Amino acid sequence: xxxxxxxxxxxxxxxxxxxSPAHPRPSTPASLGYKMPPEWHPHQSxxxxxxxxxxxxxxxxxxxxxxxxxxxxxxxPSERVDLLVDDAETERFIRERLGPASVPAERxxxxxxxxxxxxxxxxxxxxxxxxxQGKIEPAFNHWKFNAWGNKYxxxxxxxxxxxxxxxxxxxPCFHPALVLEGGSIEVNGAGVCLSTRQCLLxxxxxxxxxxxxxxxxxxxxLGIGHVVxxxxxxxxxxxxxxxxxxxxxVNRRTLVCALEEDPADENYEALQENYQRxxxxxxxxxxxxxxxxxxxxxxxxxxxxxxxxxxANFYIANQRILLPNFGHRRDGQARDVLQRVFPNRQVVxxxxxxxxxxxxxxxxxxxxxxxxxSTKLDT
Numbered sequence: 001x002x003x004x005x006x007x008x009x010x011x012x013x014x015x016x017x018x019x020s021p022a023h024p025r026p027s028t029p030a031s032l033g034y035k036m037p038p039e040w041h042p043h044q045s046x047x048x049x050x051x052x053x054x055x056x057x058x059x060x061x062x063x064x065x066x067x068x069x070x071x072x073x074x075x076x077p078s079e080r081v082d083l084l085v086d087d088a089e090t091e092r093f094i095r096e097r098l099g100p101a102s103v104p105a106e107r108x109x110x111x112x113x114x115x116x117x118x119x120x121x122x123x124x125x126x127x128x129x130x131x132x133q134g135k136i137e138p139a140f141n142h143w144k145f146n147a148w149g150n151k152y153x154x155x156x157x158x159x160x161x162x163x164x165x166x167x168x169x170x171x172p173c174f175h176p177a178l179v180l181e182g183g184s185i186e187v188n189g190a191g192v193c194l195s196t197r198q199c200l201l202x203x204x205x206x207x208x209x210x211x212x213x214x215x216x217x218x219x220x221x222l223g224i225g226h227v228v229x230x231x232x233x234x235x236x237x238x239x240x241x242x243x244x245x246x247x248x249x250v251n252r253r254t255l256v257c258a259l260e261e262d263p264a265d266e267n268y269e270a271l272q273e274n275y276q277r278x279x280x281x282x283x284x285x286x287x288x289x290x291x292x293x294x295x296x297x298x299x300x301x302x303x304x305x306x307x308x309x310x311x312a313n314f315y316i317a318n319q320r321i322l323l324p325n326f327g328h329r330r331d332g333q334a335r336d337v338l339q340r341v342f343p344n345r346q347v348v349x350x351x352x353x354x355x356x357x358x359x360x361x362x363x364x365x366x367x368x369x370x371x372x373x374s375t376k377l378d379t
Contacts, residue, residue, distance in 0.1 A: 028220035029174055033130040034139050035223025037370045038189035038249060039316040041129075044371040045080040045109075046317065048072075049118040050090060051365075056117055056358040063354035069097060071322070071366075074348055076107035078318035082369070084113045084120070084161075113164055116157045119360055121244075122148070122181035124367045125162040125169065128223065136372035139172040141221050143180040148239050149204030176221045178214065179205040183242035183364055185218070188249040191225040191284050193218050198232040198241035205240075226284045230274045234258070234296075235266045236359065237308035244363045245310040246274055250292075250341040253283075258312045259293040266306070267296060292341060295333050297326040300356055309352075313361040314338060316368075321345050324352035324361040 029035070048071065051057065051064045075081050085091050091110045098108070125140035142162040147155040166173050186194040199205065200214050209217075215227045233241025247257040257275050260267045278291045300309040311334035315322040321342050325331040331349055339347045352361045 029128050029130075029139060029141065030220050030223045033132065033223075034128040035130070035189075036126065036185075036187050037129050038187055038252075039368055040251070041189065041368075042371040042373060043079045043318050043368045044373075045082045045369040046075050046315075047082045047084070047120055047124060047367040047369060048365065049084045049115050049120045050086070050094065051118045052086065052090075053117050053358075057354065058357070060354045060357055064358070067350065067352070067355055069094075070350060071362075072098065072108060073102050074320055074322060074350070075317055076103050078320070079107075081108050082111060083108055084111050084115055086114045087112055111165075111168065113161070115161060117155050118358075119158075119183075119364050120161070120367045121183050121364050122239075123158040123161055124182065125165060125173075126182055126222075127369050128174075129370055129372060130223075137171075138169075138370070138372050139174065140169065141174045141176055143176055143182075144178060145181065146179050146205070148181065149202060151204075151238060174221060176217055178209065178217045178221075180217075181239065181242065182367065183239060183244040185222065186243050186247065186249055187222060187224060188252050190252040192228060192249075193222055193224045193226070194228045194230070194243055194247060194249070194255075196231065196233060196241040196243050196246065197229050199239065199243075202240050228278070228281045230277050232270045232274075234270065234308050234310060236306040238359050239308075242364075245308055245312050246271070247278060247291075248312055248314070250338075253287070254290040254292065254341060256292045256294040256312065256337065256341065258296055258310050260296045265296075265299070271296070292337065294337050295330045297330050297334075298328045300326055300353070302357060307356045308359055309356050309361070311338075313363040315362045315366045316342075316345070319345060321347040322362050322366075323347055323349050324355070325349035326353055326356070327351070 051068060054061050057064050072081055123145040126143060128139045130137050145159040184195055184199045201211055218224060218227055234245055237245060247255050249255055255278060257278055258271055259275050260271045262268060282288055294311055297309045300307045309326050313324050321338050323335055323338060335347050335349060350362060355361050
């Protein structure tokens with residue numbers, strides 16, 4: 001993993017994160033009033049990374065690029081898109097393919113920053129907000145990134161993307177001493193974070209950290225007060241069980257949870273267990289959540305086995321819900337569930353059959369930057 005510099009950061013965690021008389025805990029986002037807002041908080045922008053990695057998408061990069069053009073078409077009517085591209089030639093290529101009538105040029109901001117892969121959700125900045133004297137102020141966390149438990153050595157180069165974006169973002173940056181990907185956490189904006197033990201407690205992430213220590217990091221750096229842990233993820237998921245394939249908050253009190261009804265399916269046991277755990281879970285005040293089942297797609301497979309296709313990997317944009325579609329009859333069932341819980345947003349299916357060959361879908365490749373527009377945080 002590439003080392004990250006602290007010289008450009010307003011805040012750093014070079015000192016140990018656990019307090020002791022010799023090593024007092026540094027200022028954390030929570031201690032300064034910051035918290036991670038929920039995804040439905042109004043966005044200033046959605047960040048994307050233009051896909052070019054033919055190892056991630058063998059023989060299908062052109063199809064994946066078509067999907068990205070579709071995303072630009074769906075996102076730009078209601079929010080800006082910040083798009084990372086390798087160079088000016090790539091920018092020209094994209095501009096030539098954008099239809100000026102559907103995607104206004106001023107709504108897509110290009111940044112010439114070379115990356116190795118497109119999963120910006122996992123290695124990108126984790127945005128935070130705080131309210132100070134009636135003004136909303138942004139910041140972000142730069143978590144450690146080790147390419148999903150040291151599985152992909154060549155992809156570790158993306159670990160420095162948040163640092164490289166700091167000059168553009170012009171906001172305080174925190175450096176938690178914890179390996180964490182953005183797809184492994186889900187917040188409700190009311191003090192609760194959802195995650196999986198299989199991922200954050202995995203020895204390939206933070207082998208020296210206990211569940212109690214990791215929970216404290218989440219509280220200190222996300223501004224939450226309570227962590228709800230579920231157990232494990234779905235078959236074919238190389239992230240070791242990211243929660244954004246499993247369960248998502250749709251408001252403070254309600255979650256949708258991926259559920260498999262076929263006992264013969266290899267995901268049946270894990271997803272039933274997650275569903276049961278969420279039904280038993282409580283918030284900080286001891287109140288239960290409403291847990292709504294979200295169907296799973298029929299198995300999507302390739303030569304090496306099953307791919308981690310899940311309708312839970314949707315993205316909440318300002319005016320729309322972007323829902324992965326896999327060419328199954330259950331696409332419509334999932335759309336109906338989400339349309340009921342998001343009555344003020346249009347649920348739009350996006351063909352994700354090319355994307356899922358890279359072992360991720362819409363939520364994995366998008367990253368929301370919350371807007372600092374009002375005098376209080378939208379939760």
